[in-house]
Amino acid sequence: MNIAALRHVVENNPELIEGNVPARGNPAAAIGVAKFLVGNNGNVEALSENQRYHYENYIRPLVENVQCSGVFGPEDEDGNDGCVGNGRIDDEDLDGCYLLDEMLCQECQALQTRMQDD
Template identity: 75%
Template structure:
């Protein structure tokens, strides 16, 4: 679990969690679970079964193995020039910058801007 990314999302953009909950789901409960996780230092074992469901389905996809959006996206392809996921140590920065790019795609994008 990327605790720093979770903290950033909860404190600055809880809408990301809410948007990850399908219609008819309980978005407020998912945000509540995220806040609880922060309060228990990310200890998933401290969650109830229902809370764990919210974590696994609506929170975890935002803080673990997050896909790179790629810079060469086209119909049916992700456009990532790297491994397809954002490195854990880069994830919080991606949320801060609102650019969900892996390190390789960030490098290519920076080179393209410099040219």
């Protein structure tokens, strides 16, 4: 788990977690679990079964194995995803992606920079 990314989401954009919770779910509980994890340095072992459910379903997708949104958008005109890399954001880049509000892998970031420079 990328604890720096989770801290950023909890402190600056908890709506991302709320948006992962279905209408019949409990977004406040998911936010509470996220805050608990931040306060306990990401110690998932300290979670109860119910808390772990919230983590696995609503929080983990935001801090592990996060999908690149693609430099050409989530889908191009041919129906392909717009990522030019492996489709996933490297863990060490995730916090920066949340800071910049650009969910791009390294390859897509490099291509975007080259396109902007041209």
